[in-house]
Amino acid sequence: MPELKNTRGIDYFDNVDFKQIVSYSGNPNPVCGDCLKNLLFMEDLILIPILNEVYCHKCGTNHLNTMKHFPEDDAIQKRRTNFYKNYFENGKLKY
Numbered sequence: 144m145p146e147l148k149n150t151r152g153i154d155y156f157d158n159v160d161f162k163q164i165v166s167y168s169g170n171p172n173p174v175c176g177d178c179l180k181n182l183l184f185m186e187d188l189i190l191i192p193i194l195n196e197v198y199c200h201k202c203g204t205n206h207l208n209t210m211k212h213f214p215e216d217d218a219i220q221k222r223r224t225n226f227y228k229n230y231f232e233n234g235k236l237k238y
């Protein structure tokens with residue numbers, strides 16, 4: 144189950160299963176937003192709502208360590224985080 148966390152003001156979801164990304168995006172071959180590695184069968188993906196992007200665990204962690212928090216983005220971040228939270232809690236997985 145994805146876990147909503149926050150580091151230095153940046154929301155992110157940890158432990159995202161690739162099936163949830165496939166189901167959400169309709170893309171049967173999701174890739175990491177950074178290293179472009181295929182994400183199939185990974186269960187520890189990191190999704191960063193403000194970037195609308197999903198990463199393998201290694202790249203997601205790197206990204207979170209180097210990202211800057213912009214307070215002016217907080218309203219957008221809140222909206223996107225809620226969108227994904229709602230999807231993870233209530234979305235139907237089609238597989």
Ligand SMILES: [Zn+2]
Nearest residue numbers: 175178199202
């Ligand atoms: Zn990666």
